[in-house]
Amino acid sequence: MTGPQGPRAVTGQHRIEDLLREFAPQVLAALIRRYGQFDTCEDAVQEALLAAALQWPAQGVPDRPRSWLLTVAGRALVDAWRADSARRRRETAAAVDPTDHPPAAARAVHHWAVHVSADLAGADPDDTLALLYLCCHPTLSPPSQLALTLRAVGGLTTAQIAAAFLVPEATIAKRIVRAKQRIRDTGARFELPGESARSERLGVVLQVLYLMFNEGYSTSSGPALQRPDLIAEAIRLTRLLLHRLLPDEVEVAGLLALMLLTNARRAARTDTDGRIVPLADQQRDLWDSAAIAEGQAILIRTLGTGPVGPYQLQAAIAALHDEAPTAQTTDWPQILALYDVLATVAPGPVVTLSRAVALAQVHGPTAALALLGTLDTDQRIAHTHRLEAVRAHLLEQAGDTTAAHQSYLRAAKMTASLPEQRYLELRAARLHPA
């Protein structure tokens, strides 16, 4: 055992973060339900979260943390209104507004917070779903949807989100302000959308969750390869969506299975120096067998209970990789068959790229290289390092060392990810005819 302070302090910190993430959407939903005004309420909850993050680690978690957050957020809301009406008064230089009684308002908020927090014990999971739908409003751009979801539903601070995406905090703050203004302008209400609108928008919600996961699993730029925070949050929200709200939606199940089955390999994906280890070379005993079992169980339970979708298909492919005790025993013909279906259900250049890898395993690299050739004129992928990296691997498999060497170098020059660049440089050097 290590010292008494170390591990416990870390656990305590994690516990506080978990609590804040759990309560943030509940407190926000309670405020919006009472007062409307998503944007002002969200600001108030952020202030409460910040206060908790500063005070709880030092002073301990309060006995009733949710009620504490609700009271502090409620006070922040009153302060915001008071500042707002004071500004209006100054601007109009008019007499005191007879409807404006700040102290009474403050007392009312506190009174309400104490009462309502007791009712929140069995917080309505629909509130979290309603918030998720609001943050994934179709008029927002995908980066805004993602930032707002992480903050309002995930309870992450602006600083944490900024760190995850390697952009200045001010950029994320502005993005969130604009997103909230837009939601206000559209007059969107805090409620679960109707059945048809809900299934229409479920696609966007799943896309935001998948984007969150992917950004965590394979960050698009910067020195670190993974952001476990984002991965955990994406899995937590998808699990919530499935287990508590939409148990019969096969694609929600598919997405959760896909995340679990992919993330199960995370520990083996890099070596101790942070270098990328390709799937075929990974130490399979490092894979998380509990996560694999959970992902498989979800797939088995839901396969065939509804129309097959892209998340379910990708999860099935991930499961086949996870089930193989060695790279050599991977069931490539089955994987190729699933990619064939995926190419019909959700065609796209990334699917073609993955299908080429499977094709090479079943029918050899020449057939796969021919398939890659069809992507050279596809503007969506022709100029990315991914196409070039796959080509390099296939050329290496085909025994064309010179072309593979050049191709790896080209891919290394094209990528914006430092770990990927280093991996590709090394692959190139290994083939150099020295």
Place this chain on the structure above:
Amino acid sequence: MKYMIMMFGGLGGAIEDRSPEWITGMHELLMKLDTELKESGECVASDALVDPSQARTVRFAGGAPVSTDGPFAEVKESLAGYWIVDVDEERALQIASQVVGYTEYPMEVRRIMDHSAQP
């Protein structure tokens, strides 16, 4: 005082003829140095840029700004990455020497100007 330590050149010239061991050694040196400078608090900022072949240059041509593919300078003179360190000049030169000693490729060390008026 703050100094910018600059590395130049694309991948091509620097690594094309090197062994995997040499490249691994270079990656390790850069990562180790980066970690050390961050842990000691000397590093203010550091980043690597994508390969110069991915750069675009905006030039004033025919009376209007026009963007073209490729870097402004020759590839071997194009900025590849930098550290901004808060140290004295001697230390800045020492940091650069650690890298140059391995890569045998030149680096530039230049002081960053102050925003406050000199007394």
